[in-house]
Amino acid sequence: MADKFHDEILNLKCDVVNMARFGRTMLNDSMIALQLQDLEMARGVKGRKVTLQEQHDSLEDRIFTMIALYQPVARDLRTLVCSLMIVQSSERIGRYGKDIANATRHLADTDTTGNFISIPHMSELVVGMIDDATLAYEQENLNTIEDMSKRDDVVDSLRTSIFRECLTYMMEDPRTITRCTHYVMISRFLERSGDHACKMAEKIHYMVTGERTEIK
């Protein structure tokens, strides 16, 4: 019985990793679509929302069932709690990708302002954080998430500087207001995605060590 349960946990973890990568790829692709101003690609990202939601619902349902049927304890319990958290964060991250894809529609066929400022760089950092959190979860190894707090600080400061930079553009030239407002929103979506990576890292830390930690 216990073997069956532990096999189920292993399968669940594989599927959670797949979902995390699915959400992360939605975010990453939305940024590529934005930079290439590729509306077709942006539409593709938006279309994946349904699959994302289905994965979220089915994984959540499986985790609830496993808790109800097996009453897990210790590391098994911590793994399920962490998996649930990752499923929720991945769904949010994927939806931010969808939001960025939405913005792409409004930004296409207009000149970019300041070459998107630091948004692509910010996106690289955030996607890297999500990748490393997913890897840490998959391998139950904390090495890749040790410096999560520092990386999140960088992302936060990028968001602040993007906001300031956009303000100056908007003051100089009111025609940039729509575009720059979208930039501010996008940097906010990316910053939130980075926060989700930190939340995932916190729960992975709990899963592996049994101790709760806060990444500020």
Add this chain to the structure above:
Amino acid sequence: MVIHMTECKEIIQVDHVNLWYGDSLALRDVTIGMPDRQVTALIGPSGCGKSTLIRCLNRMNDLVDTCRIQGTVNFHSKNIYASDVDPVDIRRKIGMVFQRPNPFPKSIYENVSYGPRVHGIKERKQLDAIVEKSLKRAALWDEVKDRLHDSAMGLSGGQQQRLCIARTLAVEPEVILMDEPCSALDPIATAKIENLIEELKTEYCVVIVTHNMQQASRVSDYTGFMYMGELAEFGTTRQIFEAPRETLTENYITGRFG
């Protein structure tokens, strides 16, 4: 091995106890404290020594001829294995409830009043009061108050077990030891005993041996995990079941054993 002692006042302290049945070592250097007004659960696979340990706490092992014990078991800081200690007196202060309900083949009333009468209480009124109080504490009074003089053998298994608890309470113990008290009961009777344990701990130190890990996690404040005669880990129940320190404990409670 790190043994984290309880923060509460310990009423029983087991100190470096070794125990042999003949030549075989059943307890190996066990040190553990039982806090007052808390529930301590002992878990572990069959033959790990948890029943042997609980039986040490009120000298039930004295009844086994080949049993030899080394180390001390202090109750209120006095070694219960000291030569001037009367084991009968110890067993009154440290009562025990067994796996299978074992009421005397007598009436409900007599089952509960037997202990106090042996200890010299003769007056009917006083005995009546003790019977009522004990049955109430054991959450059985409402179910049997109209048939106190019926045979105890006519009660259901769960009621018989609560009667055994009432019989233990009648002699005013300070500690209640329970050796697998629910393993012969159905889930509803088990839930009643578990609720009762929750109430009993407001007045008594309760020590419970159980095979059912969910039961240990539901009812106890502290949990000791035993393995091959040793106390492998001891801590708050929450810590043991959320984040055990020892891999052995982790493997046992998550069913990865063997």
